[in-house]
Amino acid sequence: MTDTKKKLAITELALRDGHQSLLATRMRLDDMLPICEKLDTIGYWSIEAWGGATFDTCLRYLKEGPWVRLRELNKALPNTPIQMLLRGQNLLGYRHYADDVVKKFVDMAAANGVDVFRVFDAMNDLRNVRTAVNQVKANDKHAEGTICYTTSPVHTLEYFIDLGKGFEDMGCDTLAIKDMAGLLTPTATRELILALKQSVSIPLHLHSHATAGVAEMVQWEAVHAGCDIIDTAISPLAGGTSHPPTEAMVAAFAGTEYDTGLNLVALQEIAAYFKEVRKKYARFESDSTGVDTRVFVNQIPGGMISNLANQLRDQGAQDKMDAVLDEIPRVRKDFGYPPLVTPTSQIVGTQAVLNVMSGKKYKVITNETRDYLKGLYGRALGEINEEVRKLAIGDEEPIDIRPADLLVPELDALTREVGDRATSVEDVLSYALFPTIALEFFEERASGQFKPESLDTPLEASSTPEVVTAPSL
Amino acid sequence: MTDTKKKLAITELALRDGHQSLLATRMRLDDMLPICEKLDTIGYWSIEAWGGATFDTCLRYLKEGPWVRLRELNKALPNTPIQMLLRGQNLLGYRHYADDVVKKFVDMAAANGVDVFRVFDAMNDLRNVRTAVNQVKANDKHAEGTICYTTSPVHTLEYFIDLGKGFEDMGCDTLAIKDMAGLLTPTATRELILALKQSVSIPLHLHSHATAGVAEMVQWEAVHAGCDIIDTAISPLAGGTSHPPTEAMVAAFAGTEYDTGLNLVALQEIAAYFKEVRKKYARFESDSTGVDTRVFVNQIPGGMISNLANQLRDQGAQDKMDAVLDEIPRVRKDFGYPPLVTPTSQIVGTQAVLNVMSGKKYKVITNETRDYLKGLYGRALGEINEEVRKLAIGDEEPIDIRPADLLVPELDALTREVGDRATSVEDVLSYALFPTIALEFFEERASGQFKPESLDTPLEASSTPEVVTAPSL
Numbered sequence: 001m002t003d004t005k006k007k008l009a010i011t012e013l014a015l016r017d018g019h020q021s022l023l024a025t026r027m028r029l030d031d032m033l034p035i036c037e038k039l040d041t042i043g044y045w046s047i048e049a050w051g052g053a054t055f056d057t058c059l060r061y062l063k064e065g066p067w068v069r070l071r072e073l074n075k076a077l078p079n080t081p082i083q084m085l086l087r088g089q090n091l092l093g094y095r096h097y098a099d100d101v102v103k104k105f106v107d108m109a110a111a112n113g114v115d116v117f118r119v120f121d122a123m124n125d126l127r128n129v130r131t132a133v134n135q136v137k138a139n140d141k142h143a144e145g146t147i148c149y150t151t152s153p154v155h156t157l158e159y160f161i162d163l164g165k166g167f168e169d170m171g172c173d174t175l176a177i178k179d180m181a182g183l184l185t186p187t188a189t190r191e192l193i194l195a196l197k198q199s200v201s202i203p204l205h206l207h208s209h210a211t212a213g214v215a216e217m218v219q220w221e222a223v224h225a226g227c228d229i230i231d232t233a234i235s236p237l238a239g240g241t242s243h244p245p246t247e248a249m250v251a252a253f254a255g256t257e258y259d260t261g262l263n264l265v266a267l268q269e270i271a272a273y274f275k276e277v278r279k280k281y282a283r284f285e286s287d288s289t290g291v292d293t294r295v296f297v298n299q300i301p302g303g304m305i306s307n308l309a310n311q312l313r314d315q316g317a318q319d320k321m322d323a324v325l326d327e328i329p330r331v332r333k334d335f336g337y338p339p340l341v342t343p344t345s346q347i348v349g350t351q352a353v354l355n356v357m358s359g360k361k362y363k364v365i366t367n368e369t370r371d372y373l374k375g376l377y378g379r380a381l382g383e384i385n386e387e388v389r390k391l392a393i394g395d396e397e398p399i400d401i402r403p404a405d406l407l408v409p410e411l412d413a414l415t416r417e418v419g420d421r422a423t424s425v426e427d428v429l430s431y432a433l434f435p436t437i438a439l440e441f442f443e444e445r446a447s448g449q450f451k452p453e454s455l456d457t458p459l460e461a462s463s464t465p466e467v468v469t470a471p472s473l
Numbered sequence: 474m475t476d477t478k479k480k481l482a483i484t485e486l487a488l489r490d491g492h493q494s495l496l497a498t499r500m501r502l503d504d505m506l507p508i509c510e511k512l513d514t515i516g517y518w519s520i521e522a523w524g525g526a527t528f529d530t531c532l533r534y535l536k537e538g539p540w541v542r543l544r545e546l547n548k549a550l551p552n553t554p555i556q557m558l559l560r561g562q563n564l565l566g567y568r569h570y571a572d573d574v575v576k577k578f579v580d581m582a583a584a585n586g587v588d589v590f591r592v593f594d595a596m597n598d599l600r601n602v603r604t605a606v607n608q609v610k611a612n613d614k615h616a617e618g619t620i621c622y623t624t625s626p627v628h629t630l631e632y633f634i635d636l637g638k639g640f641e642d643m644g645c646d647t648l649a650i651k652d653m654a655g656l657l658t659p660t661a662t663r664e665l666i667l668a669l670k671q672s673v674s675i676p677l678h679l680h681s682h683a684t685a686g687v688a689e690m691v692q693w694e695a696v697h698a699g700c701d702i703i704d705t706a707i708s709p710l711a712g713g714t715s716h717p718p719t720e721a722m723v724a725a726f727a728g729t730e731y732d733t734g735l736n737l738v739a740l741q742e743i744a745a746y747f748k749e750v751r752k753k754y755a756r757f758e759s760d761s762t763g764v765d766t767r768v769f770v771n772q773i774p775g776g777m778i779s780n781l782a783n784q785l786r787d788q789g790a791q792d793k794m795d796a797v798l799d800e801i802p803r804v805r806k807d808f809g810y811p812p813l814v815t816p817t818s819q820i821v822g823t824q825a826v827l828n829v830m831s832g833k834k835y836k837v838i839t840n841e842t843r844d845y846l847k848g849l850y851g852r853a854l855g856e857i858n859e860e861v862r863k864l865a866i867g868d869e870e871p872i873d874i875r876p877a878d879l880l881v882p883e884l885d886a887l888t889r890e891v892g893d894r895a896t897s898v899e900d901v902l903s904y905a906l907f908p909t910i911a912l913e914f915f916e917e918r919a920s921g922q923f924k925p926e927s928l929d930t931p932l933e934a935s936s937t938p939e940v941v942t943a944p945s946l
């Protein structure tokens with residue numbers, strides 16, 4: 001051991017991506033608070049505990065104030081930075097928001113307890129994250145720029161380096177690689193990290209889903225190539241579509257020059273706690289908690305395949321699955337190879353289904369496809385198929401500006417609109433993001449009687465997630 | 474890619490250790506045969522499909538002829554070597570056997586379809602494996618010498634190298650490292666493999682249980698250090714106390730110089746098959762299929778801890794668990810640091826329980842402890858605590874010869890004893906290994922009416938596995 005010992009840092013995902021991946025985002029604050037004191041002693045680099053799908057789920061199903069959750073967690077974790085996942089200009093909602101809403105949202109998240117903001121855009125369009133990142137820095141908080149990792153003929157190492165530099169130039173404090181589909185192999189990871197390390201000087205943070213069973217090796221190689229921080233989930237919320245187990249990664253690096261210094265026995269106690277908690281959410285367990293390597297064959301994220309399977313089953317067209325899986329890469333190519341993550345995964349997937357079901361490519365075109373091809377989600381990295389674009393928007397010119405530049409300030413209007421049903425700025429923001437369910441939530445709150453979904457009754461047939469829509473013109 | 478491309482070889486464990494680890498060894502031949510044609514096209518180095526606990530389970534619970542199973546698998550897998558796990562002089566039974574029984578058993582296993590014999594001894598005492606290994610070679614089959622991996626002050630790299638050389642000198646074709654407790658870390662693995670590679674010229678084969686969630690990284694490092702063959706289980710029978718998922722390891726090495734060349738899509742089809750099969754055995758699922766890193770804290774295999782917990786619960790002494798876990802390393806030290814694997818894990822564990830429960834160390838001493846300290850299981854690597862030995866066997870001299878040298882030939886006597894209830898040499902061997910249940914099995918077979926345990930009714934309270942006893946004098 002030398003003095004140059006390089007401690008590996010760990011972000012714990014139990015309170016956000018762990019249960020979002022494995023338990024339909026259903027974990028309640030009541031099951032988090034009892035373990036926070038112990039979590040807070042561990043010495044994590046951060047605990048991801050807010051954002052992603054949790055905000056929506058809190059309002060919609062748990063009838064739990066998302067801002068209350070954040071404040072409570074902030075009180076319960078005084079020594080550990082709280083991390084959130086933020087979809088850039090899209091925040092946590094279903095459309096792009098005007099800059100004034102984005103700024104206020106970041107202000108309030110910071111004020112209520114978020115320390116680390118992981119900011120990404122599905123198109124990797126830096127223009128869609130700049131407002132959020134700037135506002136994080138204006139609040140003196142930690143901004144983590146985030147590359148959505150994918151593979152395609154245009155997603156070269158050079159491209160990812162440029163993107164990383166873009167985030168660094170923007171003032172980001174760290175750079176995350178978000179491998180939502182679990183596409184990274186150990187070898188690809190080594191190459192990517194080595195390349196980024198040569199060109200980007202801010203610390204690197206790896207987030208790679210364990211779906212295909214290779215994420216532990218991916219992290220092992222990443223750390224040896226210079227990655228500074230890895231994302232793990234305590235073992236009862238690890239594996240499958242979630243992430244490598246915290247204890248396993250801590251044990252694997254123990255005694256090496258990357259030793260995390262985290263206490264394995266304390267982590268085992270946390271694991272024992274969450275093992276019991278998980279049982280309460282049995283009705284939200286998905287059928288696919290095992291290893292699934294299909295992403296290496298067809299490059300399509302596992303979650304997207306399940307959604308498509310549901311869509312096709314609803315239409316009695318299960319037999320079209322293979323045709324749809326074959327069509328997806330073609331649509332993705334026509335669209336200039338967007339990463340497949342919310343919302344692009346839904347846009348590409350739905351269009352592929354229509355291309356197959358209608359018997360003719362682009363005979364039926366969704367509004368989301370139209371918006372996408374207009375440029376309303378941002379700029380694609382690859383070339384758009386101009387024939388397809390013509391079919392979708394005719395002679396209309398696609399936009400070349402930042403999509404949110406089309407939006408006028410909207411906070412005042414939203415504030416007036418919601419009126420005294422909102423009791424705080426945070427309420428207005430909840431209303432901005434999820435108008436209908438926020439109003440329902442406010443109403444239940446005012447009545448003194450929340451009606452959360454039950455943990456006991458069987459889960460209703462899963463519905464396809466809503467599509468994030470582009471700003472309407 | 475160069476011409477020196479070094480293909481990584483894979484042993485598939487689905488048909489033996491996979492279900493032994495996860496489904497109490499209960500998988501039936503009927504659930505294996507339908508997928509054999511596909512398994513046989515993969516190009517595995519071997520398929521482990523016999524031995525271990527399967528022989529006992531076939532006779533005891535499934536009422537399935539273990540020799541019939543072997544012949545059927547051999548017919549169904551014409552292109553793939555069938556591998557078995559053999560406990561040296563102990564074969565698959567509960568005591569040491571005379572050499573004539575060991576030789577005949579190997580002859581019959583070879584004749585009925587075993588191609589690769591993985592031979593180990595719990596004490597790593599080469600004298601306990603020599604008869605079996607020689608007989609494998611006499612049958613022109615593949616002998617795999619096996620190191621039981623453990624950690625202790627006396628288990629040095631030099632020791633493992635000597636042991637490996639001992640197996641090589643004995644004529645073994647490959648050398649396996651059997652990490653039954655999942656104690657190997659990636660770094661320890663790298664050191665071990667590099668050291669063995671320098672001194673042993675036969676190919677290395679790694680078997681490391683995934684209990685602690687680090688086995689994928691262990692294999693990744695092992696292969697880069699020169700390991701030639703790794704043990705994996707198709708994903709629905711992987712993870713937890715089993716092994717790394719086959720598809721994940723194949724995907725991880727794909728495109729590297731260690732590419733296995735195995736077809737990922739074909740493996741996914743096999744996985745889909747076993748995913749359904751596993752559901753049939755739900756009643757045999759253990760509660761601990763997740764990641765458990767406690768072995769890195771106390772060096773005690775997970776399976777041993779569950780057995781001890783059962784023992785203590787039966788005696789209403791759950792509160793003694795911590796005391797027992799503290800006592801185990803002390804007993805193990807007194808015993809000269811045996812690896813903790815059947816039967817040594819039971820001997821050490823039971824003695825530790827008695828030391829705690831009786832309130833005084835070695836106040837009560839089991840027959841197995843006595844036999845162990847007499848040398849009847851073989852030679853311990855470390856020094857035996859002579860005070861403890863004196864307490865156990867008084868002034869009696871421990872033996873210094875090979876334990877089986879105390880046994881006279883027994884095959885003829887066994888043959889006479891079982892008489893015409895046995896209809897073949899194989900039957901005599903079944904009777905030699907499991908006298909009581911073999912006779913029951915023969916009786917049911919003669920009556921034309923097997924009574925296998927049901928797959929539907931709830932599992933009875935798990936009983937502690939029988940202890941393998943030393944040869945009685």
Ligand SMILES: [Co+2]
Binds near residue numbers: 017207209
């Ligand atoms: Co994620």
Ligand SMILES: [Co+2]
Binds near residue numbers: 490680682
């Ligand atoms: Co094993």
